[in-house]
Structure formats: structure tokens, C-alpha cells
Amino acid sequence: MSFSWRDGNQLRLLENGDQFFPRVLGAIARAERTLLLETFILFEDEVGTDLHEALLQAAQRGVKIEVMVDGYGSHELSDHFVDSLTAAGVRFIYYDPRPLVLGMRTNVFRRLHRKIVVIDEVIAFVGGINFSAEHNTDYGAQSKQDYAVEVKGPVVLDITQYVQQQMGSEQHTRRWWGGRSHRPAVNALPGEAQVLFVYRDNDEHRDDIEQHYLAMLRKAKKDVIIANAYFFPGYRLLREMRSAAQRGVRVRLIVQGEPDMPIVKVGAELLYNYLVDGGVEVYEYCRRPLHGKIAVQDEQWSTVGSSNLDPLSLSLNLEANLIVHDRAFNQALRENLELLLQHDCVRVEDDKLPPRNWWQLTKGIIVFHFLRHFPAIAGWLPAHTPRLSQVAPPVQPEMETQDRVEADNPGAKS
Numbered sequence: 002m003s004f005s006w007r008d009g010n011q012l013r014l015l016e017n018g019d020q021f022f023p024r025v026l027g028a029i030a031r032a033e034r035t036l037l038l039e040t041f042i043l044f045e046d047e048v049g050t051d052l053h054e055a056l057l058q059a060a061q062r063g064v065k066i067e068v069m070v071d072g073y074g075s076h077e078l079s080d081h082f083v084d085s086l087t088a089a090g091v092r093f094i095y096y097d098p099r100p101l102v103l104g105m106r107t108n109v110f111r112r113l114h115r116k117i118v119v120i121d122e123v124i125a126f127v128g129g130i131n132f133s134a135e136h137n138t139d140y141g142a143q144s145k146q147d148y149a150v151e152v153k154g155p156v157v158l159d160i161t162q163y164v165q166q167q168m169g170s171e172q173h174t175r176r177w178w179g180g181r182s183h184r185p186a187v188n189a190l191p192g193e194a195q196v197l198f199v200y201r202d203n204d205e206h207r208d209d210i211e212q213h214y215l216a217m218l219r220k221a222k223k224d225v226i227i228a229n230a231y232f233f234p235g236y237r238l239l240r241e242m243r244s245a246a247q248r249g250v251r252v253r254l255i256v257q258g259e260p261d262m263p264i265v266k267v268g269a270e271l272l273y274n275y276l277v278d279g280g281v282e283v284y285e286y287c288r289r290p291l292h293g294k295i296a297v298q299d300e301q302w303s304t305v306g307s308s309n310l311d312p313l314s315l316s317l318n319l320e321a322n323l324i325v326h327d328r329a330f331n332q333a334l335r336e337n338l339e340l341l342l343q344h345d346c347v348r349v350e351d352d353k354l355p356p357r358n359w360w361q362l363t364k365g366i367i368v369f370h371f372l373r374h375f376p377a378i379a380g381w382l383p384a385h386t387p388r389l390s391q392v393a394p395p396v397q398p399e400m401e402t403q404d405r406v407e408a409d410n411p412g413a414k415s
Contacts, residue, residue: 002163003206010154010196012330014305015128016337018136021149022048028120029055036066037119037164041074041112041307042131045082052132053082060089067091069168069389071113072098074131087394094168097387111203111387114318115307116149117164125157126150127198127323129230129294129307136292143261145292146341147230148334150305150323156196163200163321169389194327201308201320210308210322211315215241217298221250226338227296228255228286231309233268236372238310243279251282255338255346258285261292268311271368273354274361288345294322295334303331312375 015021029036029052036059043049060066068086070078072095087093096113118126128149130136138144152160164170201210211234218225218241225245232254246252254276260266266285276283294310297303306322308314325331355361371378 002166004156004159004163004198006195006197006326007155007159008193008195010152010156010194012194012196012325012327013151014330014333014337015126015130015149015151017138017145017147018048018130018134019138021126021128021130021136022051022132024151025118025126026051026055028118028124028126029059032059032062032064032120034064034121035119036064036121037117037161037168037170038066038068039070039113039115039117039164039167040132041071041114041116042133043070043075043078044131044133044135045078046134048132048134048137049082053086056086056091057089060086060091065090067094067168067170069094069096069113071096072390073109073112074114083392084395087392090394092168092170093392095390095392098390110313110317112313112318113387114314115200115321117160117321119157119161119164122161123157124151124153125160127152127160127307127321128305129292142289145261145290146286146288147292148295148305148337150325152196152323154194154196156198156323159198163198167319194325194330196326197324199306199322199324201314201318203317203319208315210306210320211235211238213304213322213324214238214296214310217296217302217304218242218245218252221245221252221298223299224251224253225296225298226253226255226335226342227310228291228293228338228341229296229310230257230290230292230294231265231311231314232256233272233312234310234372235312235315235375239272239275239372242276242281246280252280253282253284253342255284255286255291255341257291258287258347259290261290270355271364273349274357274365277349277351277354283349284342284346285349286341286346295338297331297335297338299331301326301328301331303327303334305334312372316375 056066083093116128116130126149129147130149134140136145136147199209200206242252256269257265273283294308295305303325304322308320308322314320
């Protein structure tokens, strides 16, 4: 399944859980017919509890609800949390759950990393924000900086059809829009965005998202900003970033300066010399952990989604991004990134680069050989066929009807 560019979409940029969760919960409260939800992480915290209550209320109104969470990222949900949803009629699916081995999770590779919500085939949310309190700014120093998109328009049918297929849904969506599509052209009208839904899987669409990044860099004329939480991309993408910078494009990269996992910064730092020497401006976001997966090019192109630029996202995990051609949305995302650069980022200047010695040179050679060959290496990693495990509704206790009482106690009726 592949999709074409769709005209006539309306977009809203959502920053962090502060903007994302109220919009999603509000849309769920207005749901009338169907609700599809995929996420990597669903925690049983205040955010998960609010979502749980909203889903229960929607199910009680008769909304047909299907939820799929990753068996690795959401493995700690309690039976009560899940069973109360399935008892209300929610179809609840774990993507590839695996048993613990010596107390450790083994299903590390090929995870469901998408974050998608679709309601009534009319409105969708796509981005990098999980259902966790960590995405709210009041969480504290470890709250995550992240983004999502709320979209209405023809592309929502593409998203709906895709998610239904991935969930093995019995629903069948019919496209009721005109459905015309064509190669993207300049679009300066707010609310009339051209949008492409693009995804990565381990079958026929292994590098679709990466290919869009590569094409964007090759076509850039003036300016590119990439903000990516887990940055350790393939060699081709690094080369295109340098090539764009060397032909006069201003290429700015924002990575984590206060990472949620120390190894993230260690890996990115191994690439600093190569990028900076090639003219790429590298910045570390230092206010809190960066979790975003976004980019803008020139005055029109932008993307928001779940895909990091690291080996897991580019070669193993299941991901989804929206590619957008729209000046208004590009400007909104660009202004947000410019504020981050101005107030919360530190540029990696020459004096902050890793030392240039034989040890660093050796590590660099190893890293670039690894990145060059990782797509092939990924083929050797565990490649079992992931399974979907639907949680059955809990067995309901038999109701003790008046007839049964009377049958067991013949003398009870006067």
C-alpha cells in the first residue's frame, strides 16, 4: 500500500503534551462512529488515566474503538486497565508481545513506533508524542520536547485505511473525496495544504521516510533545519547534509544536549567533526530532553512524525510521518525551531568538537563503516514475524437472576 499527495488539507502544529493531549481528548469526546489509536508507549499515569476514561465514555456512546500498543513500549499496563476497556467493547491489541527472559525484555527490534490517532475518518493526529506524562512541560526537568500534527482533509482517509490494515480491522473505509492527486506545487494558502502520508515497514517500504529526507536535502536551495532526538543516520543522509551545506544551503541540525539516554549524545558526537567540517551547523538543545522528529526546508517543505534518524527508526521500527507542502505550516514550524535555536540551544563550535587524534579517527572510521552497512546488518537481526495479540474481553460473571434464586430456593416465593 502506498499513497499519493492529497490536496486541500487543514493542519495544526501541536507542541508537547500541553497542546496535544487536550486536542486528542477533545476529539475523542466528540467521536461519533470510529476511533483508531496506535502508540509505542501508553503509561498508566495521569495522561493514560485521562485517555482511558475518554475511551470508556466513547465506547459507552457506541463508538467502535480499536487500540494497538507496542508490546515492548507498553508492557507494564495492568490487567484492570486493559480489561475494563475490552469489557466496554474496545478492541485492544498488543503488537508483538514477548515473554520476559531472566526478567529482561527480549523484543527489542522491529517495534511499533508509530503514534497515530484517527477519529470518524475525519480528523487525525500524527507525530512523536506518546501517551505519557513525560510529554507535559510540568513533568519537570525530564519532560520531553516534542511535536505532532492535527490534520483534517483527504489525507485522513489514507491514514485511516493504513491503520485499519495494520490492525487487521474489519472496518472498510471508502474514499468519498474527489481523490485527485498530482505532484506537489507551491501552495501559499493556509488550510489548503498538500500532504503525503509516508511510512516505514520491513517489507516494501523499508526506506521511504529516509528517501524523502534525501530528496529534500538534494532539492534545498536556501535553508534546512532538522531537529531529531536520536540522531545517528545512515551514511547517505550525512553525505547529503554536507553536500547541501557545501553548495551554499544553510543546514542546521538540532540534537539532544540533555539526553534522556547518555548513549544518544555519545553517538551523535562521533558525527560532529564530519558535519561541522562540511559546513553543517550543529546545535545541542539543552533545556530538556529533545524527543521531536521534525524538519523544514526553504519556505514550503516540512515533516513531522515518529521517525528518528537512527538505525532503529530507519532500518527496523515501524514509523509514520506526514510530509507537508504548505507555506503557512512551514512558517509555523520554522518559527518554533528558530525560538529553540535562539533561547535553548548551544552551537557546537570548533573548540567544542571532539579532539582530533588517532583514537577519534579510528572510532570515526568504524562508525562510518557501520553506518554505511547498517541496512544490510539490519537484515541479520531477529526477523521473526511479529504477531498481533488481541486481548479478549474478561469473562463476565453470571448474573444471579430472580428466576435462578427461585429455582435454587423453591420456598422463597410467598
